[in-house]
Amino acid sequence: MNTPVTLTADRRWPLERPRGRRLRVGIVGCGDVAHRRYLPALADLADRVEVVGCCDPSGHEAARAAESVKGWSSVARGYTDVDRLMADAAPDAIFNLTPAPVHGAVSQAALEAGAHVYSEKPIASSVADADRLIATAQQAGLLLLCAPASAATRRFGWLREIVDSQRFGPLTLAVAHHADPGPAAWREYTGDPSIFYREGVGPVFDHGIYRLHELTMLMGPVRRVQAMGAIGSPQRVVRGGPLAGRTIEVTTPDHVLINLELASGQIAQLLASFGTAATQAPWLELHFTKATISFPGASWDREPGASIYADDDGPLGLEGWMHGVQPPPPDEALGVVEAGVVHFVAVLRGEDAPILTAEHARHVLDVILQAYASISDGQSHETQTTL
16 A cells, blocks of 8 residues: 655744744855746745845855845845854845755754755755754754755645545556756756766756655655666756856766665656756656556646546546646646745744655655665665655
């Protein structure tokens, strides 16, 4: 029987603050994702949130981000040091949008300074570092949530209800992918894409991690991992941003295939690639005993319709594909990144219970690390954590 994970935490909020005062938040990491996703999402919450500081090693980028929010966060200032941001601006919470290899260190510093944290994925670079973050947050009574925010979207709330209800029978197999050329090919990308093709990032840490969060949300924890990886394209020419036209080297596998054995006994598979031109394969297919749910198109499309193949052998059963099936209301369809911003703020205000838990992020990190260990030695590896 399938055993989906419970994604609620014991403690409820709200964050204590003077009556009528907005939540004070800091942005750490002022690159492409901050400007394209996080700051616009926070601007939509300006009646509840104000940005008090923007921090980036580049003073120019920090100042640019702070200036961009002046219309609704007049006190925002730029900082080049996290400790100085925490001491001077005293944010209630931070959004950690730094490069993946430093997520753990930045979140640790913010927690130790007394701030709640929402971290971009992955939560850290090692399970030990994730353990330390979780322990620090628990001991201080602080909220630590982590992207990706798939579980906070209506699409995955709908899928979770289907899995739990077993209206199509048990979920027995899932196949997922994220495959494209990676950020070097994105003409709209404004940052330095080279880090995405190096050790510590790559297609699994950057995009495959979305599918792993989704699979474990729906199917429960992973027990065993087996993976293979290869470099399909060893060099890339950058198409946009400050390095446009420059050739970068690929030093970590840009094709990764991962087989997963769930603790429930069910199985799943993930392809994560930054070495493909494009694909028309469904980015997620869920196979139940009486139906298949398939998602065509791009995973970042806001609420694309699903295709459902029903195979009910009852006298009044359906058989065949139904296309364009949409999740039920509410009508607001947030992107997955924006959904995380809204959820974090709602939890701090006591309007929601946390579902994007650090424990879930730690388990997915464990799965990814075991996958790379499997690539290295050719063996299957058991996970060290659960949910």
